[in-house]
Amino acid sequence: MKKLLLILGDQLDLDSAALKDIRPKVDEVLMVESAHEAQHVWSHKARITLFLSAMRHFAGHLKDLGFTLTYIQHSPKTIVEELSNHISSGKFTHLVCVEPGEWRLKQSIEALASELNIVLEMRQDNHFYCTHQEFKGWVANKKELRLEYFYRLMRKTHGILVDSDGNPEGGQWNFDRDNRKPFPKKGPGLIPSPELFEPDDITKTVLAEVEERYADHPGSLAHFQWPVTRAQALQALQGFVEHRLSTFGIYEDAMWTDTPFGWHSLLSSSLNLKLLNPREVIDAVLLAWKKQDLELATVEGFIRQILGWREFVRGMYYLDMPQMALDNFYGHQNPLPDWYWTGKTNMKCMQQAIGQTLEYGYAHHIQRLMVTGNFALLAEILPKDVCDWYLAVYVDAIEWVELPNTAGMALFASGGRFTSKPYIASGAYIKRMSNYCGSCQYKPDIRFGENACPITNLYWNFLIQHRTQFEASPRTRLMTANLSRISDTDQQAIQVHAKGLLGNLNAL
Ligand SMILES: Cc1cc2nc3c(=O)[nH]c(=O)nc-3n(C[C@H](O)[C@H](O)[C@H](O)COP(=O)(O)OP(=O)(O)OC[C@H]3O[C@@H](n4cnc5c(N)ncnc54)[C@H](O)[C@@H]3O)c2cc1C
Numbered sequence: 001m002k003k004l005l006l007i008l009g010d011q012l013d014l015d016s017a018a019l020k021d022i023r024p025k026v027d028e029v030l031m032v033e034s035a036h037e038a039q040h041v042w043s044h045k046a047r048i049t050l051f052l053s054a055m056r057h058f059a060g061h062l063k064d065l066g067f068t069l070t071y072i073q074h075s076p077k078t079i080v081e082e083l084s085n086h087i088s089s090g091k092f093t094h095l096v097c098v099e100p101g102e103w104r105l106k107q108s109i110e111a112l113a114s115e116l117n118i119v120l121e122m123r124q125d126n127h128f129y130c131t132h133q134e135f136k137g138w139v140a141n142k143k144e145l146r147l148e149y150f151y152r153l154m155r156k157t158h159g160i161l162v163d164s165d166g167n168p169e170g171g172q173w174n175f176d177r178d179n180r181k182p183f184p185k186k187g188p189g190l191i192p193s194p195e196l197f198e199p200d201d202i203t204k205t206v207l208a209e210v211e212e213r214y215a216d217h218p219g220s221l222a223h224f225q226w227p228v229t230r231a232q233a234l235q236a237l238q239g240f241v242e243h244r245l246s247t248f249g250i251y252e253d254a255m256w257t258d259t260p261f262g263w264h265s266l267l268s269s270s271l272n273l274k275l276l277n278p279r280e281v282i283d284a285v286l287l288a289w290k291k292q293d294l295e296l297a298t299v300e301g302f303i304r305q306i307l308g309w310r311e312f313v314r315g316m317y318y319l320d321m322p323q324m325a326l327d328n329f330y331g332h333q334n335p336l337p338d339w340y341w342t343g344k345t346n347m348k349c350m351q352q353a354i355g356q357t358l359e360y361g362y363a364h365h366i367q368r369l370m371v372t373g374n375f376a377l378l379a380e381i382l383p384k385d386v387c388d389w390y391l392a393v394y395v396d397a398i399e400w401v402e403l404p405n406t407a408g409m410a411l412f413a414s415g416g417r418f419t420s421k422p423y424i425a426s427g428a429y430i431k432r433m434s435n436y437c438g439s440c441q442y443k444p445d446i447r448f449g450e451n452a453c454p455i456t457n458l459y460w461n462f463l464i465q466h467r468t469q470f471e472a473s474p475r476t477r478l479m480t481a482n483l484s485r486i487s488d489t490d491q492q493a494i495q496v497h498a499k500g501l502l503g504n505l506n507a508l
């Protein structure tokens with residue numbers, strides 16, 4: 001009996017369930033760098049570099065530990081094609097892997113194993129708190145699938161920020177009111193830098209290869225300093241809890257010109273590649289809370305993102321695929337404007353969010369949800385185009401987390417299956433949460449005509465168009481109440497202006 005063990009580029013953990021009973025000298029490990037992975041969406045160079053460099057570092061650790069490893073660099077084939085070639089050698093009786101995060105890859109591996117008649121041991125990924133079965137169990141009998149109730153259950157189940165009776169620490173489950181403030185008028189002040197990692201020789205080689213092989217791909221490599229090993233990821237976690245967690249909560253939604261990272265953790269890529277386990281991230285945060293006497297609001301705000309949102313969207317992805325990738329509740333069909341790939345737009349907020357995305361492969365949650373995502377929804381862009389963009393341009397982008405956030409949350413493409421309302425906002429929100437509008441040629445409070453903010457115009461246009469839907473829900477009724485304060489003539493002018501914008505989005 002000889003086992004073939006497949007390790008994917010986002011399964012880089014020596015404690016992986018797949019490695020548990022492997023016999024280093026008998027069984028064989030396979031790792032594949034597939035060009036197809038970089039090209040099936042037009043990936044940012046930093047995203048490609050991160051995956052390849054982290055994989056090569058991990059392969060080095062496996063070799064040092066004495067594993068028999070086949071590592072295929074820059075294959076033009078897909079992972080499944082390489083796997084198929086390998087299995088066809090006839091050397092193996094078993095194929096072992098951890099369940100892929102991506103739904104389609106899981107289906108393809110299962111299909112291949114059955115076609116080639118090899119025993120498949122697909123093991124549960126131990127990098128999540130909630131299993132698919134547990135999530136399904138929670139979903140059963142629920143009328144509404146909402147993060148808040150799932151998150152409370154996770155807190156109780158795992159004894160995180162609850163007392164011995166299961167009551168929430170500090171007497172409340174949610175501290176959103178204390179969090180989510182804009183930066184002071186004078187600006188964010190001095191924010192301690194996140195931990196950044198100078199490229200070592202392996203990363204330098206990958207950087208050069210990516211510049212050569214993927215020269216026409218979007219994004220810059222000038223600032224590539226992401227963690228590519230577990231040791232670096234642990235250092236990044238330590239740096240975050242020591243220097244940046246204290247102020248994370250209060251400013252988690254704030255935005256400011258040329259301030260790409262704010263107080264955010266920048267841990268998503270390490271978590272998604274499995275260089276870090278969410279349990280050790282939450283443990284470190286809980287420890288820092290006690291040691292540094294941090295505000296409960298900031299600690300709860302951070303834990304909500306990992307124990308709540310991250311687990312919730314993963315559960316929804318596996319529950320709703322493949323339908324989630326096809327959802328288009330509003331039937332939107334506009335193509336993605338070209339400037340999403342260049343940042344060359346006159347809208348300052350979009351310029352900033354897209355500009356830093358191309359520069360670093362990073363934007364924080366509110367920039368993704370309420371700037372680029374909000375615009376894409378209001379501009380009636382085809383969800384598939386938008387999802388492909390998000391999957392391409394962020395270093396942390398992997399479909400199981402990108403798709404539910406984009407299609408489900410930002411675009412309301414699943415029609416409120418797991419969100420209570422479309423996340424739409426006018427320029428007034430962006431003005432409140434950032435300083436972007438101050439240097440913009442548009443004015444956030446003008447709804448139509450010269451200098452009208454496109455986001456404000458499209459926001460009111462959206463409300464006019466979907467008035468009946470918004471009036472039907474108590475969560476959104478207030479938004480349409482504001483609409484009744486706008487005269488019929490002005491509403492018509494809003495729609496005429498919007499028609500002009502929607503007909504020529506590339507000109508914005
Ligand atoms: C349209 C859209 C697309 C997104 N695509 C991705 C993606 O491809 N990959 C990805 O990891 N996150 C994605 N997110 C979620 C979130 O924006 C990023 O996780 C976060 O910005 C990463 O930065 P950070 O590590 O500094 O996060 P922090 O703000 O410091 O948050 C801490 C951690 O919480 C987790 N987290 C926070 N919000 C979410 C969320 N909504 N869903 C899942 N996990 C969350 C992340 O692991 C993150 O590292 C997306 C959000 C939106 C609105």
Ligand code: SF4
Nearest residue numbers: 347349427437440453
């Ligand atoms: S005025 Fe409108 S387009 Fe300009 S930065 Fe503000 S919200 Fe963005």
